[in-house]
Amino acid sequence: xxxxxxxxxxxxxxxxxxxxxxxxxxxxxxxxxxxxxxxxxxxxxxxxxxxxxxxxxxxxxxxxxxxxxxxxxxxxxxxxxxxxxxxxxxxxxxxxxxxxxxxxxxxxxxxxxxxxxxxxxxxxxxxxxxxxxxxxxxxxxxxxxxxxxxxxxxxxxxxxxxxxxxxxxxxxxxxxxxxxxxxxxxxxxxxxxxxxxxxxxxxxxxxxxxxxxxxxxxxxxxxxxxxxxxxxxxxxxxxxxxx
Numbered sequence: 001x002x003x004x005x006x007x008x009x010x011x012x013x014x015x016x017x018x019x020x021x022x023x024x025x026x027x028x029x030x031x032x033x034x035x036x037x038x039x040x041x042x043x044x045x046x047x048x049x050x051x052x053x054x055x056x057x058x059x060x061x062x063x064x065x066x067x068x069x070x071x072x073x074x075x076x077x078x079x080x081x082x083x084x085x086x087x088x089x090x091x092x093x094x095x096x097x098x099x100x101x102x103x104x105x106x107x108x109x110x111x112x113x114x115x116x117x118x119x120x121x122x123x124x125x126x127x128x129x130x131x132x133x134x135x136x137x138x139x140x141x142x143x144x145x146x147x148x149x150x151x152x153x154x155x156x157x158x159x160x161x162x163x164x165x166x167x168x169x170x171x172x173x174x175x176x177x178x179x180x181x182x183x184x185x186x187x188x189x190x191x192x193x194x195x196x197x198x199x200x201x202x203x204x205x206x207x208x209x210x211x212x213x214x215x216x217x218x219x220x221x222x223x224x225x226x227x228x229x230x231x232x233x234x235x236x237x238x239x240x241x242x243x
Contacts, residue, residue, distance in 0.1 A: 028207060028211075030156075030164040031164060031168045032168075032203070032207060033074075033165060033168070034168025034169035035168045035169070035172035035199075035200075036172065036200070036225075036229075037169055037172070038070060038071070038168065038171065038173035038175075039176060039196045041066060041070050042172070042177060043192060043193065043196055045062055045066040046059050046062065046066075046180065046188070046189075048236070049062040049185075050180070050185035056181070056184055056185055059177075060177060060180050063176065064177060066173065067169075067170060067174055068170075070169055071169045072166065074166060075162045075165050075166025078161045078162045078164075078166070079159065079162030080158075082162070085155050086155050086158060096143050100143075104133075108129065108133050110147060111133060111143070111146075114142075114147065172199075175196050179191035180192070197227060200227075201219040201223040204218045204223060207222060
């Protein structure tokens with residue numbers, strides 16, 4: 001584990017990295033969401049169908065259908081969610097601009113209060129307030145960040161979020177299906193579970209390396225959480241499949 005940790009966690013940077021961290025965090029979230037959901041949902045479907053089928057062909061067809069349908073559904077949901085967040089942010093910017101236009105003194109006093117609470121006072125505080133309120137766009141931006149806690153860079157581009165979630169779901173959902181190409185349903189269920197757990201463990205290690213957490217712990221944690229969800233899905237799938 002140590003060489004991998006050194007490769008991911010001990011690199012030296014020659015530039016400032018906040019933008020890199022922010023982008024990596026958003027993509028990692030979408031990747032983890034898609035891969036986990038895809039594997040759990042696909043395992044539930046294939047194990048349930050496998051319980052009622054004697055041949056792998058039907059299991060494969062059901063698994064591939066769930067894979068494609070789930071990827072499209074998850075991708076569209078991620079796109080809609082990211083777009084809704086962006087639209088809400090834009091509506092709040094418009095509202096803030098209207099308040100600055102209609103109640104400038106009140107909004108100016110809010111700026112003063114914000115920076116007074118940060119420890120500024122006297123002539124320096126007056127200078128900060130004058131500088132911020134001299135430009136309406138800057139004024140609104142500061143109000144969005146400081147008063148409401150919104151930052152434009154914190155919102156994902158809807159298309160990118162949708163594509164990342166859809167592709168990662170597609171990849172994750174294919175993992176439990178692959179063993180059925182080489183094994184009959186009864187053996188395929190066990191092989192599918194093993195392959196999925198190994199994949200999730202590796203995903204956890206990569207996530208731990210990126211987030212600088214202990215690699216073994218991150219791998220086991222990711223595999224265990226998904227295993228619990230997959231186990232519940234497996235039981236439900238078996239009950240439905242055998243009914």
